[in-house]
Amino acid sequence: MPEVPLGDAGTPGAPRVGVVTFPGSLDDRDAAAAVRLAGADPIPLWHGDSDLHGVDAVVLPGGFSYGDYLRAGAIARFSPVVGAVVAAARDGLPVLGICNGFQVLCEAGLLPGALTRNSGLHFICRDQRLRVETSSTAWTSAxxxxxxxxxxxxxxxxxYVVDASTLAELTAQDRVVVRYVGGNPNGSVDDIAGVCSENRRVVGLMPHPEHAVEELTGPGTDGLRMFTSVLGDLLRAAL
Known part of the structure:
Protein backbone atom coordinates (compact mmCIF):
# COMPACT_ATOMS: atom_id res chain seq x y z
CA MET A 1 0.00 0.00 0.00
CA PRO A 2 1.37 3.48 -0.78
CA GLU A 3 2.26 5.75 2.10
CA VAL A 4 -0.86 7.75 3.00
CA PRO A 5 -0.04 10.15 5.86
CA LEU A 6 -3.46 10.33 7.45
CA GLY A 7 -2.43 9.98 11.09
CA ASP A 8 0.36 9.67 13.60
CA ALA A 9 1.34 6.69 15.74
CA GLY A 10 -2.04 6.83 17.43
CA THR A 11 -3.36 6.90 20.98
CA PRO A 12 -3.30 3.62 22.91
CA GLY A 13 -6.83 2.38 23.50
CA ALA A 14 -8.49 4.92 21.18
CA PRO A 15 -11.07 3.62 18.68
CA ARG A 16 -9.63 3.00 15.23
CA VAL A 17 -11.60 4.50 12.34
CA GLY A 18 -10.51 3.52 8.85
CA VAL A 19 -10.45 6.24 6.20
CA VAL A 20 -10.39 4.90 2.65
CA THR A 21 -8.33 6.50 -0.12
CA PHE A 22 -9.30 5.81 -3.72
CA PRO A 23 -7.51 7.19 -6.78
CA GLY A 24 -9.30 10.52 -7.05
CA SER A 25 -10.22 10.94 -3.36
CA LEU A 26 -10.10 14.59 -2.28
CA ASP A 27 -11.35 14.64 1.29
CA ASP A 28 -9.62 11.67 2.91
CA ARG A 29 -7.26 13.88 4.91
CA ASP A 30 -10.11 16.14 6.00
CA ALA A 31 -12.04 13.07 7.14
CA ALA A 32 -8.96 11.83 9.02
CA ALA A 33 -8.62 15.21 10.73
CA ALA A 34 -12.28 15.06 11.81
CA VAL A 35 -11.80 11.53 13.16
CA ARG A 36 -8.76 12.71 15.14
CA LEU A 37 -10.61 15.77 16.53
CA ALA A 38 -13.42 13.49 17.67
CA GLY A 39 -10.94 11.45 19.72
CA ALA A 40 -10.27 8.41 17.54
CA ASP A 41 -7.25 7.26 15.54
CA PRO A 42 -7.64 7.56 11.74
CA ILE A 43 -6.30 4.44 10.04
CA PRO A 44 -5.41 4.74 6.34
CA LEU A 45 -7.07 2.15 4.09
CA TRP A 46 -6.04 1.92 0.43
CA HIS A 47 -8.51 1.04 -2.33
CA GLY A 48 -6.54 -2.15 -3.04
CA ASP A 49 -6.76 -3.41 0.56
CA SER A 50 -8.89 -6.48 1.14
CA ASP A 51 -8.11 -6.35 4.87
CA LEU A 52 -9.61 -3.61 7.05
CA HIS A 53 -6.81 -4.03 9.62
CA GLY A 54 -9.11 -4.42 12.60
CA VAL A 55 -10.74 -0.98 12.45
CA ASP A 56 -13.82 -0.24 14.54
CA ALA A 57 -15.58 1.86 11.88
CA VAL A 58 -14.97 3.08 8.33
CA VAL A 59 -15.37 6.39 6.51
CA LEU A 60 -15.65 6.49 2.71
CA PRO A 61 -14.72 10.11 1.93
CA GLY A 62 -15.65 12.51 -0.83
CA GLY A 63 -13.89 13.02 -4.12
CA PHE A 64 -14.00 11.48 -7.57
CA SER A 65 -13.06 7.82 -7.09
CA TYR A 66 -11.46 6.44 -10.25
CA GLY A 67 -12.30 9.74 -11.92
CA ASP A 68 -16.06 9.00 -11.69
CA TYR A 69 -15.75 7.15 -15.00
CA LEU A 70 -18.98 5.42 -16.10
CA ARG A 71 -20.79 7.18 -13.22
CA ALA A 72 -19.93 8.29 -9.71
CA GLY A 73 -18.90 5.35 -7.51
CA ALA A 74 -19.50 2.74 -10.20
CA ILE A 75 -15.90 1.51 -10.40
CA ALA A 76 -15.04 1.99 -6.72
CA ARG A 77 -17.87 -0.39 -5.89
CA PHE A 78 -15.71 -3.24 -7.31
CA SER A 79 -12.51 -2.34 -5.42
CA PRO A 80 -11.11 -4.85 -2.90
CA VAL A 81 -11.60 -2.46 0.01
CA VAL A 82 -15.28 -1.93 -0.75
CA GLY A 83 -15.78 -5.69 -0.90
CA ALA A 84 -14.29 -5.90 2.59
CA VAL A 85 -16.41 -2.96 3.80
CA VAL A 86 -19.61 -4.54 2.47
CA ALA A 87 -18.89 -7.83 4.26
CA ALA A 88 -18.00 -6.07 7.52
CA ALA A 89 -21.01 -3.73 7.33
CA ARG A 90 -23.34 -6.70 7.03
CA ASP A 91 -21.81 -7.92 10.30
CA GLY A 92 -22.53 -4.58 11.97
CA LEU A 93 -19.44 -2.44 11.32
CA PRO A 94 -20.40 1.27 11.36
CA VAL A 95 -19.78 2.87 7.95
CA LEU A 96 -20.15 6.50 6.91
CA GLY A 97 -20.21 7.45 3.23
CA ILE A 98 -19.74 11.15 2.50
CA CYS A 99 -20.65 12.53 -0.96
CA ASN A 100 -18.71 10.21 -3.30
CA GLY A 101 -18.71 7.72 -0.42
CA PHE A 102 -22.53 7.87 -0.38
CA GLN A 103 -22.53 7.20 -4.12
CA VAL A 104 -20.25 4.18 -3.58
CA LEU A 105 -22.49 2.79 -0.82
CA CYS A 106 -25.53 3.01 -3.12
CA GLU A 107 -23.63 1.38 -5.98
CA ALA A 108 -22.51 -1.40 -3.62
CA GLY A 109 -26.05 -2.10 -2.45
CA LEU A 110 -25.49 -1.15 1.19
CA LEU A 111 -27.93 1.74 0.81
CA PRO A 112 -30.99 2.03 -1.45
CA GLY A 113 -31.43 4.52 -4.27
CA ALA A 114 -28.95 6.30 -6.50
CA LEU A 115 -27.27 9.69 -6.84
CA THR A 116 -27.75 11.39 -10.21
CA ARG A 117 -26.87 14.70 -11.89
CA ASN A 118 -28.08 17.77 -10.03
CA SER A 119 -31.40 18.99 -11.39
CA GLY A 120 -29.83 22.25 -12.57
CA LEU A 121 -26.89 20.37 -14.18
CA HIS A 122 -24.44 22.60 -12.30
CA PHE A 123 -21.88 21.79 -9.62
CA ILE A 124 -23.12 23.18 -6.30
CA CYS A 125 -20.78 24.43 -3.55
CA ARG A 126 -22.29 26.24 -0.58
CA ASP A 127 -23.03 26.07 3.13
CA GLN A 128 -26.32 24.22 3.49
CA ARG A 129 -28.85 24.04 6.29
CA LEU A 130 -30.00 20.53 7.13
CA ARG A 131 -32.55 19.04 9.48
CA VAL A 132 -31.52 15.94 11.40
CA GLU A 133 -34.48 13.60 11.04
CA THR A 134 -33.28 10.78 13.27
CA SER A 135 -30.75 10.44 16.06
CA SER A 136 -31.08 6.65 16.20
CA THR A 137 -28.16 5.75 13.94
CA ALA A 138 -24.55 4.96 14.71
CA TRP A 139 -23.52 8.33 13.24
CA THR A 140 -26.22 10.73 14.54
CA SER A 141 -26.79 9.81 18.19
CA ALA A 142 -25.16 13.06 19.39
CA TYR A 160 -31.01 11.36 -4.60
CA VAL A 161 -33.56 9.28 -6.45
CA VAL A 162 -35.48 6.22 -5.31
CA ASP A 163 -38.72 4.52 -6.35
CA ALA A 164 -41.97 5.36 -4.58
CA SER A 165 -42.25 2.09 -2.65
CA THR A 166 -38.70 2.33 -1.30
CA LEU A 167 -39.26 5.97 -0.36
CA ALA A 168 -42.35 4.96 1.60
CA GLU A 169 -40.32 2.23 3.30
CA LEU A 170 -37.51 4.61 4.22
CA THR A 171 -40.00 7.06 5.69
CA ALA A 172 -41.94 4.42 7.62
CA GLN A 173 -38.75 2.94 9.05
CA ASP A 174 -37.31 6.35 10.08
CA ARG A 175 -34.33 5.82 7.78
CA VAL A 176 -34.15 9.31 6.29
CA VAL A 177 -31.23 10.70 8.29
CA VAL A 178 -31.01 14.32 7.12
CA ARG A 179 -33.03 16.57 4.83
CA TYR A 180 -32.19 19.84 3.10
CA VAL A 181 -33.95 22.91 4.49
CA GLY A 182 -33.87 26.45 3.19
CA GLY A 183 -33.68 25.24 -0.40
CA ASN A 184 -32.94 21.93 -2.09
CA PRO A 185 -29.57 22.29 -3.86
CA ASN A 186 -29.87 19.35 -6.26
CA GLY A 187 -33.51 18.28 -6.67
CA SER A 188 -33.30 15.22 -4.41
CA VAL A 189 -36.61 13.46 -3.88
CA ASP A 190 -38.37 14.59 -0.70
CA ASP A 191 -35.40 16.89 0.08
CA ILE A 192 -33.37 13.86 1.20
CA ALA A 193 -29.72 14.56 1.96
CA GLY A 194 -28.86 11.25 3.63
CA VAL A 195 -30.25 7.82 4.50
CA CYS A 196 -29.27 4.82 6.62
CA SER A 197 -29.34 1.04 6.35
CA GLU A 198 -31.92 -1.20 8.00
CA ASN A 199 -29.58 -1.95 10.90
CA ARG A 200 -28.88 1.81 11.23
CA ARG A 201 -25.10 1.24 11.22
CA VAL A 202 -24.46 2.47 7.66
CA VAL A 203 -25.14 6.12 6.85
CA GLY A 204 -24.65 7.95 3.57
CA LEU A 205 -25.08 11.68 3.00
CA MET A 206 -24.11 14.20 0.35
CA PRO A 207 -23.12 17.09 2.67
CA HIS A 208 -19.59 17.11 4.12
CA PRO A 209 -19.55 16.97 7.95
CA GLU A 210 -15.73 16.78 7.92
CA HIS A 211 -15.70 20.37 6.62
CA ALA A 212 -17.64 21.65 9.63
CA VAL A 213 -15.51 20.56 12.58
CA GLU A 214 -13.51 23.71 13.47
CA GLU A 215 -14.61 27.31 13.92
CA LEU A 216 -11.50 28.57 12.14
CA THR A 217 -12.02 26.73 8.86
CA GLY A 218 -15.68 25.78 8.64
CA PRO A 219 -19.17 27.14 9.10
CA GLY A 220 -19.18 26.18 12.78
CA THR A 221 -18.66 22.71 14.24
CA ASP A 222 -22.00 21.01 13.54
CA GLY A 223 -20.29 18.24 11.60
CA LEU A 224 -18.04 17.08 14.42
CA ARG A 225 -20.87 15.37 16.28
CA MET A 226 -21.27 12.92 13.43
CA PHE A 227 -17.84 11.57 14.32
CA THR A 228 -18.30 11.73 18.10
CA SER A 229 -21.62 9.91 17.63
CA VAL A 230 -19.93 6.78 16.33
CA LEU A 231 -17.40 6.85 19.16
CA GLY A 232 -20.28 6.89 21.65
CA ASP A 233 -21.91 4.05 19.74
CA LEU A 234 -18.71 1.99 19.91
CA LEU A 235 -18.36 2.68 23.64
CA ARG A 236 -21.94 1.57 24.32
CA ALA A 237 -21.40 -1.59 22.28
CA ALA A 238 -18.30 -2.41 24.35
CA LEU A 239 -20.10 -2.15 27.69
Missing amino acids: YTAGEEILIPVKHGEGR
Whole structure:
Protein backbone atom coordinates (compact mmCIF):
# COMPACT_ATOMS: atom_id res chain seq x y z
CA MET A 1 0.00 0.00 0.00
CA PRO A 2 1.37 3.48 -0.78
CA GLU A 3 2.26 5.75 2.10
CA VAL A 4 -0.86 7.75 3.00
CA PRO A 5 -0.04 10.15 5.86
CA LEU A 6 -3.46 10.33 7.45
CA GLY A 7 -2.43 9.98 11.09
CA ASP A 8 0.36 9.67 13.60
CA ALA A 9 1.34 6.69 15.74
CA GLY A 10 -2.04 6.83 17.43
CA THR A 11 -3.36 6.90 20.98
CA PRO A 12 -3.30 3.62 22.91
CA GLY A 13 -6.83 2.38 23.50
CA ALA A 14 -8.49 4.92 21.18
CA PRO A 15 -11.07 3.62 18.68
CA ARG A 16 -9.63 3.00 15.23
CA VAL A 17 -11.60 4.50 12.34
CA GLY A 18 -10.51 3.52 8.85
CA VAL A 19 -10.45 6.24 6.20
CA VAL A 20 -10.39 4.90 2.65
CA THR A 21 -8.33 6.50 -0.12
CA PHE A 22 -9.30 5.81 -3.72
CA PRO A 23 -7.51 7.19 -6.78
CA GLY A 24 -9.30 10.52 -7.05
CA SER A 25 -10.22 10.94 -3.36
CA LEU A 26 -10.10 14.59 -2.28
CA ASP A 27 -11.35 14.64 1.29
CA ASP A 28 -9.62 11.67 2.91
CA ARG A 29 -7.26 13.88 4.91
CA ASP A 30 -10.11 16.14 6.00
CA ALA A 31 -12.04 13.07 7.14
CA ALA A 32 -8.96 11.83 9.02
CA ALA A 33 -8.62 15.21 10.73
CA ALA A 34 -12.28 15.06 11.81
CA VAL A 35 -11.80 11.53 13.16
CA ARG A 36 -8.76 12.71 15.14
CA LEU A 37 -10.61 15.77 16.53
CA ALA A 38 -13.42 13.49 17.67
CA GLY A 39 -10.94 11.45 19.72
CA ALA A 40 -10.27 8.41 17.54
CA ASP A 41 -7.25 7.26 15.54
CA PRO A 42 -7.64 7.56 11.74
CA ILE A 43 -6.30 4.44 10.04
CA PRO A 44 -5.41 4.74 6.34
CA LEU A 45 -7.07 2.15 4.09
CA TRP A 46 -6.04 1.92 0.43
CA HIS A 47 -8.51 1.04 -2.33
CA GLY A 48 -6.54 -2.15 -3.04
CA ASP A 49 -6.76 -3.41 0.56
CA SER A 50 -8.89 -6.48 1.14
CA ASP A 51 -8.11 -6.35 4.87
CA LEU A 52 -9.61 -3.61 7.05
CA HIS A 53 -6.81 -4.03 9.62
CA GLY A 54 -9.11 -4.42 12.60
CA VAL A 55 -10.74 -0.98 12.45
CA ASP A 56 -13.82 -0.24 14.54
CA ALA A 57 -15.58 1.86 11.88
CA VAL A 58 -14.97 3.08 8.33
CA VAL A 59 -15.37 6.39 6.51
CA LEU A 60 -15.65 6.49 2.71
CA PRO A 61 -14.72 10.11 1.93
CA GLY A 62 -15.65 12.51 -0.83
CA GLY A 63 -13.89 13.02 -4.12
CA PHE A 64 -14.00 11.48 -7.57
CA SER A 65 -13.06 7.82 -7.09
CA TYR A 66 -11.46 6.44 -10.25
CA GLY A 67 -12.30 9.74 -11.92
CA ASP A 68 -16.06 9.00 -11.69
CA TYR A 69 -15.75 7.15 -15.00
CA LEU A 70 -18.98 5.42 -16.10
CA ARG A 71 -20.79 7.18 -13.22
CA ALA A 72 -19.93 8.29 -9.71
CA GLY A 73 -18.90 5.35 -7.51
CA ALA A 74 -19.50 2.74 -10.20
CA ILE A 75 -15.90 1.51 -10.40
CA ALA A 76 -15.04 1.99 -6.72
CA ARG A 77 -17.87 -0.39 -5.89
CA PHE A 78 -15.71 -3.24 -7.31
CA SER A 79 -12.51 -2.34 -5.42
CA PRO A 80 -11.11 -4.85 -2.90
CA VAL A 81 -11.60 -2.46 0.01
CA VAL A 82 -15.28 -1.93 -0.75
CA GLY A 83 -15.78 -5.69 -0.90
CA ALA A 84 -14.29 -5.90 2.59
CA VAL A 85 -16.41 -2.96 3.80
CA VAL A 86 -19.61 -4.54 2.47
CA ALA A 87 -18.89 -7.83 4.26
CA ALA A 88 -18.00 -6.07 7.52
CA ALA A 89 -21.01 -3.73 7.33
CA ARG A 90 -23.34 -6.70 7.03
CA ASP A 91 -21.81 -7.92 10.30
CA GLY A 92 -22.53 -4.58 11.97
CA LEU A 93 -19.44 -2.44 11.32
CA PRO A 94 -20.40 1.27 11.36
CA VAL A 95 -19.78 2.87 7.95
CA LEU A 96 -20.15 6.50 6.91
CA GLY A 97 -20.21 7.45 3.23
CA ILE A 98 -19.74 11.15 2.50
CA CYS A 99 -20.65 12.53 -0.96
CA ASN A 100 -18.71 10.21 -3.30
CA GLY A 101 -18.71 7.72 -0.42
CA PHE A 102 -22.53 7.87 -0.38
CA GLN A 103 -22.53 7.20 -4.12
CA VAL A 104 -20.25 4.18 -3.58
CA LEU A 105 -22.49 2.79 -0.82
CA CYS A 106 -25.53 3.01 -3.12
CA GLU A 107 -23.63 1.38 -5.98
CA ALA A 108 -22.51 -1.40 -3.62
CA GLY A 109 -26.05 -2.10 -2.45
CA LEU A 110 -25.49 -1.15 1.19
CA LEU A 111 -27.93 1.74 0.81
CA PRO A 112 -30.99 2.03 -1.45
CA GLY A 113 -31.43 4.52 -4.27
CA ALA A 114 -28.95 6.30 -6.50
CA LEU A 115 -27.27 9.69 -6.84
CA THR A 116 -27.75 11.39 -10.21
CA ARG A 117 -26.87 14.70 -11.89
CA ASN A 118 -28.08 17.77 -10.03
CA SER A 119 -31.40 18.99 -11.39
CA GLY A 120 -29.83 22.25 -12.57
CA LEU A 121 -26.89 20.37 -14.18
CA HIS A 122 -24.44 22.60 -12.30
CA PHE A 123 -21.88 21.79 -9.62
CA ILE A 124 -23.12 23.18 -6.30
CA CYS A 125 -20.78 24.43 -3.55
CA ARG A 126 -22.29 26.24 -0.58
CA ASP A 127 -23.03 26.07 3.13
CA GLN A 128 -26.32 24.22 3.49
CA ARG A 129 -28.85 24.04 6.29
CA LEU A 130 -30.00 20.53 7.13
CA ARG A 131 -32.55 19.04 9.48
CA VAL A 132 -31.52 15.94 11.40
CA GLU A 133 -34.48 13.60 11.04
CA THR A 134 -33.28 10.78 13.27
CA SER A 135 -30.75 10.44 16.06
CA SER A 136 -31.08 6.65 16.20
CA THR A 137 -28.16 5.75 13.94
CA ALA A 138 -24.55 4.96 14.71
CA TRP A 139 -23.52 8.33 13.24
CA THR A 140 -26.22 10.73 14.54
CA SER A 141 -26.79 9.81 18.19
CA ALA A 142 -25.16 13.06 19.39
CA TYR A 143 -27.83 15.10 17.60
CA THR A 144 -31.47 15.71 18.46
CA ALA A 145 -34.13 14.74 15.95
CA GLY A 146 -35.52 17.93 14.40
CA GLU A 147 -32.34 19.90 15.05
CA GLU A 148 -31.11 22.15 12.25
CA ILE A 149 -27.39 22.20 11.46
CA LEU A 150 -25.13 23.91 8.92
CA ILE A 151 -22.91 21.68 6.76
CA PRO A 152 -21.20 22.44 3.40
CA VAL A 153 -22.25 20.70 0.18
CA LYS A 154 -20.10 20.40 -2.96
CA HIS A 155 -21.22 18.05 -5.70
CA GLY A 156 -22.43 17.74 -9.26
CA GLU A 157 -24.21 14.38 -8.90
CA GLY A 158 -26.06 14.66 -5.62
CA ARG A 159 -29.72 14.32 -6.61
CA TYR A 160 -31.01 11.36 -4.60
CA VAL A 161 -33.56 9.28 -6.45
CA VAL A 162 -35.48 6.22 -5.31
CA ASP A 163 -38.72 4.52 -6.35
CA ALA A 164 -41.97 5.36 -4.58
CA SER A 165 -42.25 2.09 -2.65
CA THR A 166 -38.70 2.33 -1.30
CA LEU A 167 -39.26 5.97 -0.36
CA ALA A 168 -42.35 4.96 1.60
CA GLU A 169 -40.32 2.23 3.30
CA LEU A 170 -37.51 4.61 4.22
CA THR A 171 -40.00 7.06 5.69
CA ALA A 172 -41.94 4.42 7.62
CA GLN A 173 -38.75 2.94 9.05
CA ASP A 174 -37.31 6.35 10.08
CA ARG A 175 -34.33 5.82 7.78
CA VAL A 176 -34.15 9.31 6.29
CA VAL A 177 -31.23 10.70 8.29
CA VAL A 178 -31.01 14.32 7.12
CA ARG A 179 -33.03 16.57 4.83
CA TYR A 180 -32.19 19.84 3.10
CA VAL A 181 -33.95 22.91 4.49
CA GLY A 182 -33.87 26.45 3.19
CA GLY A 183 -33.68 25.24 -0.40
CA ASN A 184 -32.94 21.93 -2.09
CA PRO A 185 -29.57 22.29 -3.86
CA ASN A 186 -29.87 19.35 -6.26
CA GLY A 187 -33.51 18.28 -6.67
CA SER A 188 -33.30 15.22 -4.41
CA VAL A 189 -36.61 13.46 -3.88
CA ASP A 190 -38.37 14.59 -0.70
CA ASP A 191 -35.40 16.89 0.08
CA ILE A 192 -33.37 13.86 1.20
CA ALA A 193 -29.72 14.56 1.96
CA GLY A 194 -28.86 11.25 3.63
CA VAL A 195 -30.25 7.82 4.50
CA CYS A 196 -29.27 4.82 6.62
CA SER A 197 -29.34 1.04 6.35
CA GLU A 198 -31.92 -1.20 8.00
CA ASN A 199 -29.58 -1.95 10.90
CA ARG A 200 -28.88 1.81 11.23
CA ARG A 201 -25.10 1.24 11.22
CA VAL A 202 -24.46 2.47 7.66
CA VAL A 203 -25.14 6.12 6.85
CA GLY A 204 -24.65 7.95 3.57
CA LEU A 205 -25.08 11.68 3.00
CA MET A 206 -24.11 14.20 0.35
CA PRO A 207 -23.12 17.09 2.67
CA HIS A 208 -19.59 17.11 4.12
CA PRO A 209 -19.55 16.97 7.95
CA GLU A 210 -15.73 16.78 7.92
CA HIS A 211 -15.70 20.37 6.62
CA ALA A 212 -17.64 21.65 9.63
CA VAL A 213 -15.51 20.56 12.58
CA GLU A 214 -13.51 23.71 13.47
CA GLU A 215 -14.61 27.31 13.92
CA LEU A 216 -11.50 28.57 12.14
CA THR A 217 -12.02 26.73 8.86
CA GLY A 218 -15.68 25.78 8.64
CA PRO A 219 -19.17 27.14 9.10
CA GLY A 220 -19.18 26.18 12.78
CA THR A 221 -18.66 22.71 14.24
CA ASP A 222 -22.00 21.01 13.54
CA GLY A 223 -20.29 18.24 11.60
CA LEU A 224 -18.04 17.08 14.42
CA ARG A 225 -20.87 15.37 16.28
CA MET A 226 -21.27 12.92 13.43
CA PHE A 227 -17.84 11.57 14.32
CA THR A 228 -18.30 11.73 18.10
CA SER A 229 -21.62 9.91 17.63
CA VAL A 230 -19.93 6.78 16.33
CA LEU A 231 -17.40 6.85 19.16
CA GLY A 232 -20.28 6.89 21.65
CA ASP A 233 -21.91 4.05 19.74
CA LEU A 234 -18.71 1.99 19.91
CA LEU A 235 -18.36 2.68 23.64
CA ARG A 236 -21.94 1.57 24.32
CA ALA A 237 -21.40 -1.59 22.28
CA ALA A 238 -18.30 -2.41 24.35
CA LEU A 239 -20.10 -2.15 27.69
